[in-house]
Amino acid sequence: MRGIDHNEEMSRARPSGLRPSRTALRDVGVDPDYRFTLANERTFLAWIRTALALMAGGVAVIQFVPSFGLSGARHAIGLTLVALGGILAAGSYRHWDANERAMRMGQPLPPSLLPRLLTASLAVVVVAVFAVVILESRK
Amino acid sequence: MTGLVRQNSGAPEPVADVGLQSERTSIAWQRTALTLTAFSALMLHAANSQRLGQIPGAIGIAVALWLLLATERRYSASVRRVREGVSPVAAPRMILALTLAVVGLSGAAFGVLLLTTR
Numbered sequence: 001m002r003g004i005d006h007n008e009e010m011s012r013a014r015p016s017g018l019r020p021s022r023t024a025l026r027d028v029g030v031d032p033d034y035r036f037t038l039a040n041e042r043t044f045l046a047w048i049r050t051a052l053a054l055m056a057g058g059v060a061v062i063q064f065v066p067s068f069g070l071s072g073a074r075h076a077i078g079l080t081l082v083a084l085g086g087i088l089a090a091g092s093y094r095h096w097d098a099n100e101r102a103m104r105m106g107q108p109l110p111p112s113l114l115p116r117l118l119t120a121s122l123a124v125v126v127v128a129v130f131a132v133v134i135l136e137s138r139k
Numbered sequence: 140m141t142g143l144v145r146q147n148s149g150a151p152e153p154v155a156d157v158g159l160q161s162e163r164t165s166i167a168w169q170r171t172a173l174t175l176t177a178f179s180a181l182m183l184h185a186a187n188s189q190r191l192g193q194i195p196g197a198i199g200i201a202v203a204l205w206l207l208l209a210t211e212r213r214y215s216a217s218v219r220r221v222r223e224g225v226s227p228v229a230a231p232r233m234i235l236a237l238t239l240a241v242v243g244l245s246g247a248a249f250g251v252l253l254l255t256t257r
Contacts, residue, residue: 025205
């Protein structure tokens with residue numbers, strides 16, 4: 001009897017977001033202190049805003065900055081920023097999900113590679129912009 | 140919105156929104172929805188009044204509007220739940236919708252920029 005109940009409970013497990021094979025968030029562990037859930041959410045939102053700001057910067061570089069002498073430099077910089085925004089948005093969702101699961105299981109929060117990715121990419125973009133400006137001023 | 144937050148009057152009842160957690164989260168959602176609207180508007184501008192190119196921006200603005208409405212609903216529900224001693228829950232649908240919108244807009248922006256400006 002108990003076994004049947006258990007099976008019923010298993011089959012009632014809700015599918016999770018994009019990956020139906022994965023256990024739904026609500027079925028993992030127990031509800032943590034809601035303040036942590038909300039803080040996790042705000043961190044995700046801050047990352048999304050960062051991603052949107054980078055994407056806006058990318059569009060602005062291509063559409064509104066006068067073209068450099070170097071053909072394609074504007075496009076390379078703008079498209080890099082737009083793609084970086086998309087990658088950060090997807091990464092921040094993954095990180096939010098991993099944090100939420102860890103909190104529900106009472107486990108330590110997983111480390112995030114997003115800050116490193118953002119810093120490294122921005123460093124590359126800044127060096128590229130610097131190089132373009134220097135080359136342009138020498139003409 | 141802030142009218143729903145109860146004063147901490149030292150009464151024995153639990154305060155509805157300790158540390159204004161729900162309100163802070165709610166305005167973070169509003170801020171994000173506004174940023175999404177701004178970027179969507181930029182996409183509409185970049186589309187140069189071509190019908191197909193306007194679709195991503197229009198979807199972005201629609202998602203942002205829905206998020207603003209959903210945030211209000213969620214804020215009231217969260218405050219009510221805390222008052223009743225039940226834990227407010229995560230908003231996976233809002234989070235997934237926002238992620239898909241931003242990732243989609245990134246792909247769309249990439250395509251539009253490649254195709255329209257040379």
